[in-house]
Amino acid sequence: MLLINCPYCGERDQSEFTNGGEAHIARPKNPESISDEKWGEYVFFRSNPKGIFHERWVHSHGCRKWFNAVRNTSTDEILKIYKLDEKAPETKDFKNTLNSPSGEPDLGSGNFTVKK
Amino acid sequence: MKKKYSFFNIIKNSLSHNENWEKMWRSPEPRKFYDIIIVGGGGHGLGTAYYLAKEHGLKNIAVIEKGWLGGGNTGRNTTIIRSNYLWDESAHLYEHSLKLWENLSTELNYNIMFSQRGVMNLAHNEHDIKEIKRRVSANKLNGIDSHWIDPKQIKKLVPIMNTENLRYPVLGASFQPRGGVARHDAVAWGYAMRADEMGVDIIQNCEVKKIRTKNGKVQGVETSKGIIRAKRVGVVASGHTSVLAETAGIKLPLQSKPLQALVSEPIKPVINTVVMSNAVHAYVSQSDKGELVIGAGTDGYNSFTQRGGYNIVEDTIRAIVELYPIFGKMKMLRQWGGIVDICPDASPIISKCEIEGLYFNCGWGTGGFKATPGSANLFAHTIAKDKPHSINAPFNLERFVSGRLVDEHGAAAVAH
Numbered sequence: 441m442l443l444i445n446c447p448y449c450g451e452r453d454q455s456e457f458t459n460g461g462e463a464h465i466a467r468p469k470n471p472e473s474i475s476d477e478k479w480g481e482y483v484f485f486r487s488n489p490k491g492i493f494h495e496r497w498v499h500s501h502g503c504r505k506w507f508n509a510v511r512n513t514s515t516d517e518i519l520k521i522y523k524l525d526e527k528a529p530e531t532k533d534f535k536n537t538l539n540s541p542s543g544e545p546d547l548g549s550g551n552f553t554v555k556k
Numbered sequence: 557m558k559k560k561y562s563f564f565n566i567i568k569n570s571l572s573h574n575e576n577w578e579k580m581w582r583s584p585e586p587r588k589f590y591d592i593i594i595v596g597g598g599g600h601g602l603g604t605a606y607y608l609a610k611e612h613g614l615k616n617i618a619v620i621e622k623g624w625l626g627g628g629n630t631g632r633n634t635t636i637i638r639s640n641y642l643w644d645e646s647a648h649l650y651e652h653s654l655k656l657w658e659n660l661s662t663e664l665n666y667n668i669m670f671s672q673r674g675v676m677n678l679a680h681n682e683h684d685i686k687e688i689k690r691r692v693s694a695n696k697l698n699g700i701d702s703h704w705i706d707p708k709q710i711k712k713l714v715p716i717m718n719t720e721n722l723r724y725p726v727l728g729a730s731f732q733p734r735g736g737v738a739r740h741d742a743v744a745w746g747y748a749m750r751a752d753e754m755g756v757d758i759i760q761n762c763e764v765k766k767i768r769t770k771n772g773k774v775q776g777v778e779t780s781k782g783i784i785r786a787k788r789v790g791v792v793a794s795g796h797t798s799v800l801a802e803t804a805g806i807k808l809p810l811q812s813k814p815l816q817a818l819v820s821e822p823i824k825p826v827i828n829t830v831v832m833s834n835a836v837h838a839y840v841s842q843s844d845k846g847e848l849v850i851g852a853g854t855d856g857y858n859s860f861t862q863r864g865g866y867n868i869v870e871d872t873i874r875a876i877v878e879l880y881p882i883f884g885k886m887k888m889l890r891q892w893g894g895i896v897d898i899c900p901d902a903s904p905i906i907s908k909c910e911i912e913g914l915y916f917n918c919g920w921g922t923g924g925f926k927a928t929p930g931s932a933n934l935f936a937h938t939i940a941k942d943k944p945h946s947i948n949a950p951f952n953l954e955r956f957v958s959g960r961l962v963d964e965h966g967a968a969a970v971a972h
Contacts, residue, residue: 441865441866441867442865453867454865454867455865455867458856459856459857459858461811461858476957476958476959477957480956480957480958480959481807483900483956484809484900484956485807485808485809485956486809486811487807488798488799488808488810488811488812488858489799489802490796490799490812490860493858495857495858511857513812513858513859513860513861514860514861515861516859516861540763540765540780541765541766541799541800541802541803542622542763542764542765542793542796542799542800543763543765548861549860549861549862
C-alpha cells in the first residue's frame with residue numbers, strides 16, 4: 441500500500457485517495473473539426489508505461505483536492521508530487537530502473553516469477 | 557511421440573516412485589526463423605499455438621515466454637468459468653469458449669479438472685436486480701443457461717450464506733449451472749504438451765525486448781536469446797502487451813493494473829458452487845484441496861508490480877466475512893496480484909493492426925481465464941487466415957475510433 445504525501449494535508453494512507461489516471465490530457469480545442477481518429481485517441485487512449493508515469497490523484501477522503509504525481513509503475517515508488525498549477529517534471533529527469541521495456545527492475549517490483 | 561495418460565500408465569509409474577515420467581515438452585533453443593511467433597506462454601498463447609498447428613495445419617511455430625509457462629495471469633486467476641455476458645458479441649465469444657471447455661480434457665487427453673459446479677452472481681439492491689434480470693433475459697435469448705433465483709433458492713444452494721442480516725442483503729441472483737472452475741495450471745500444461753507434440757517450439761526464460769518492423773511489415777522479435785525472425789507475430793502478453801506494442805510504434809487503449817486474489821487454509825467442503833458479488837465486491841469458490849479461493853477488485857492505479865495494496869484485501873475480506881460469517885475465524889495462506897490489461901469497454905481486443913503480420917490478443921482485463929480456449933481458437937483463426945473469425949470480428953481495434961464498443965462493465969463482475 442502506498443503512503444501518499446498530499447501537498448495540502450501531508451502524508452496519508454493510500455486508501456484515502458483515488459487515482460485519476462494519466463495527467464496532462466488536454467481536451468482538443470475544436471472537437472467538431474478534428475478527425476474520428478484524433479477524437480478516439482483523446483477519449484480512449486492513455487499511455488501505459490512500465491516505468492515513469494505522470495498521473496493524477498484526488499484526496500477523496502480528505503481535503504478533496506486534486507494534485508499530480510510522478511510514479512515508477514514498475515516499483516510503485518512515488519518520485520514526485522506537485523500541484524496542478526506547477527510545471528510538470530520531465531520523464532528524463534528521473535532514472536528509469538528498467539533494462540528493457542517489459543523487463544524487471546533489480547529492486548522493488550515483487551515480480552519473482554520473472555526474476556533470475 | 558504421443559503421450560497418453562491412462563490408469564495403467566499411472567500404476568506403472570507409481571511402481572518407480574513417479575521418478576520416470578517423461579518430460580511433458582521439450583526445451584529447445586530458438587531457431588533463427590519461424591513462420592509464426594506467439595509472444596506469451598500463458599493459456600491463451602499456448603492454446604493459440606495448439607490450434608494453429610491442429611486446426612490450421614501450420615508448422616514452424618514458436619511460443620516465447622519471459623518467465624515460465626502459466627506463471628503470469630494463467631496461474632494467478634481465480635479459475636472461474638462462465639459465459640453469462642450481456643451483449644450478443646460477448647455472449648457468442650464466451651459461449652464459444654465454454655463449449656470448448658466442456659470437451660477440453662478429452663481433446664487434450666489431460667485432466668484439466670473442469671468442474672461445472674455453477675456460478676452465482678448476487679444482487680444486493682434494486683438496481684442489481686434489474687441489471688441481473690436484464691442480463692439473464694439477454695442470456696436466454698443467446699441460448700445460455702442462465703436463470704434468476706430468489707434468496708430461498710440461494711440458501712438451498714449455499715446454506716452458509718448470510719442473506720438477511722447484513723448491510724446489503726442478498727435479494728436474488730443469476731445462476732449459470734454450466735459455469736464452474738478448472739485447474740488453471742493444467743490448462744497451460746495440457747496445451748503446451750499437445751502443441752509440443754505437433755512440433756511447436758516452446759521457449760521459456762526468453763524475454764521479448766522489441767518487435768521488429770520494416771516498411772509496415774513485421775520482421776521478427778528481439779529477445780534475450782538474440783534476434784528471431786518471423787513472418788507473423790501474435791502478442792498475447794496480458795499486462796505487458798501495450799508495452800510490447802509500443803516497441804512497434806502501436807498504441808493500444810489499455811491500462812495495466814494489479815488484480816489480487818487470495819486463498820485460505822484448506823477446510824472440509826462447505827461451498828460447492830462459485831458465488832460472485834459485484835456490489836459488495838467479493839467472490840469465492842472452494843478448490844478441490846479445500847482452500848477458499850477469494851478474488852478481489854483491481855487496485856485503482858496503473859502498476860506492473862504483482863502485489864497490490866492491502867486495503868483491497870481488507871475490503872474483500874470484510875465482504876466475505878459478512879456474507880459468510882462461518883469464515884470469520886479462518887486464516888488466509890497466500891495473497892498475490894497479477895497485472896491485467898483493461899480496455900475502456902471491459903471487452904478484449906483480438907485483432908490485426910496497421911502493421912502487416914502483427915496481431916494482438918489483449919485487453920482481457922479481469923476475466924481472461926474463462927475465455928482461454930475460445931480466445932486461443934479465434935486468435936489462431938485470425939493469424940492463420942489473416943482475417944478475424946465472425947465471432948471475434950467485433951473485438952477489433954477500430955472500435956476505439958468508430959465508437960462501436962462492447963460495453964461489458966456490468967458483466968465483468970470486477971469493478972474497474
